[in-house]
Amino acid sequence: MYDSGKIITGLIIFVLLVTIPVWYNRGTASNVPEPELPKDVKTCVLPKAEITAKHMQLLNQWRDEVIRTGDRSTLEIEGKQYPKSLMLACMKCHTSKVKFCDKCHDYASVKPYCWDCHLAPVE
Amino acid sequence: MKYAFPLAAVIALVLIALIAVQIPGMQYLFGVVVPYLAMALFLGGFCYRVIHWAKSPVPFRIPTTCGQGYTMPWIKYDKLEAPVNTGQVVARMFLEIFLFRSLWRNTKATVYSGPKLTYESSKWLWLFGILFHYSFLVIIIRHMRLFLDPIPGIVSFIETGDSLLQIGAPVMYTTDVTIILAILFLFARRVFNPQVRYISLVNDYFPLFLIFGICTTGILMRFFIRTDVDINAIKQLAVGLVTFSPTIVADISSLFYVHLFLVCTLLAYFPFSKLMHMGGVFLSPTRNLANNSRMVRHINPWNPEIKPHSYAGYEDEFREDMVEQGIPVEKELPAQGE
Structure with a gap:
């Protein structure tokens, strides 16, 4: 093998770069987040699987309807009226941003820009 | 029709993953066993190829020079195109690796009636090539959010930069758009440019289709078919894989397994394909040697020792x-x- 010093060094750097996750994570992997669900309310605007997967799309749609087209009509689900609002609908039951929203968002590094305009509840 | 076979191969790979994960128990194979095998093949194959190349002697200097070489001290010479020392070689390699400098010289040959042959500068290949490679790099760094816990600041920073346009929810990534555009250009070039079409082979089309499939499934999962794409379960699996304690906690969408299987195929295929230009660019004797054959005596490494x-x-x-x-x-x- 020629230039073995340079080539072995290069290969070691390459392997270390590729395996960053292996040595970075040593012993630090935390548990999967468990967002705190409201105790007294059992229903949401959508079934659990759907609201988990699509809540950001729903909020975006509400934002567009309310702010951009001025459509402030409420949603009626199982006889309950929900305003199309983050603060007045979602946060009514899920009162804590830290114990609910942030749990998953921090784990997966999601930084929604809700809080660019809305004031986060003081906790 | 050289693109028909690789296209069929990628479709077959998608179908294999899509159908196989419906069978209970197969999630473990596709989520754990296949990724480990693919990673082992990638690292092992990559090192094997590089060491194999390193065993080939380069008996004399063969840098491609395309500028005035060093002659007399008062004659100006081109330090980047005909480098004479290590510093200049490093500068040349740096520009080649980070800015794809040699593609900047790409020309297009056209024959007009006469016949008259013209060469015209054509920078499209450079533009879309660099878009593709840097988009891919940003996408790989972004994905580290699923492998690292806690997430380092640089990963969040790059992700924020990539989603700076704040279009839609979940926010659109700029690199998702640029990589798709770049792949489409790189494919169209092979189809519509007669000269390039003539020299394009199955192993040129296959990685293009494969990467297109990876990007498409990723974009579908993030923006369109979000059902069962449980990011926490996916992150738990990813972190489990890199800490050697993989667990599959929930039913994850089969689209995720298709995405993962295509990525594993890419990793496993990498060392045996032209994608090895990633390592090869560092080992190109036409680029990484100094043009100093008239200043330094180079001795053929396999010359026998001849005593006077x-x-x-x-x-x-x-x-x-x-x-x-x-x-x-x-x-x-x-x-x-x-």
Whole structure:
């Protein structure tokens, strides 16, 4: 093998770069987040699987309807009226941003820009 | 039609993953076993290829020079195109690796009636090539959010930069758009440019289709078919894989397994394909050698060691035979014992 010093060094750097996750994570992997669900309310605007997967799309749609087209009509689900609002609908039951929203968002590094305009509840 | 076979191959890979994960128990194979195998093949194959290349001797300097070489100290020479020392070689390699400088010289040949041949600068390949590679790099760094816990600041920073346009929810990534555009250009170029079409092979089309499939499934999962794409379960699996304690906690969408299987195929295929230009660019003798063949003596590494053989030594070795044959010698045989 020629230039073995340079080539072995290069290969070691390459392997270390590729395996960053292996040595970075040593012993630090935390548990999967468990967002705190409201105790007294059992229903949401959508079934659990759907609201988990699509809540950001729903909020975006509400934002567009309310702010951009001025459509402030409420949603009626199982006889309950929900305003199309983050603060007045979602946060009514899920009162804590830290114990609910942030749990998953921090784990997966999601930084929604809700809080660019809305004031986060003081906790 | 050289693109028909690789297209069929990628579709087959998608179908294999899509159908196989419907069978209970197969999630473990596609989520854990296949990724480990693919990673082992990638790292092992990559090192094997590089060491294999390193074993080939480069007996003389073969840098491609395309500028004035060094002659006399008062004649200006091109330091990047005909580098004479390590510093200049490093500068040339740096620009090649980070800015794809040699593609900047790409030309398009056209024949007009006459016939008249013209060469025109064509920077599209450079533009879309660099878009593709940097988009891919940003996408890989972004994905580290699923493998690292806690997430380092640089990953969040790059992700924020990539989603800076804040279009839609979940926010659109700029690199998702640019990589798709770049792949489409790189494919269209192979189809519509007759010269490039002529030299394009199955192993040129296959990685293009494969990466297109990876990007498409990723974009679908993030923006369109979000059902069962449980990011927490996916992150738990990813972190589990890199800490060697993989667990699959929930039913994850089969689209995720298709995405993962295509990525594993890419990793496993990488060392055996033209994608090895990732390692190869560092080992190109036409780029990484200094143009100093007139300043430094380069000795062929496999030259046998030839010892000097003087006439006196020659005569010492063959004196008896020479005397016997009547050939004159400078030093006579020692006198015979009485």
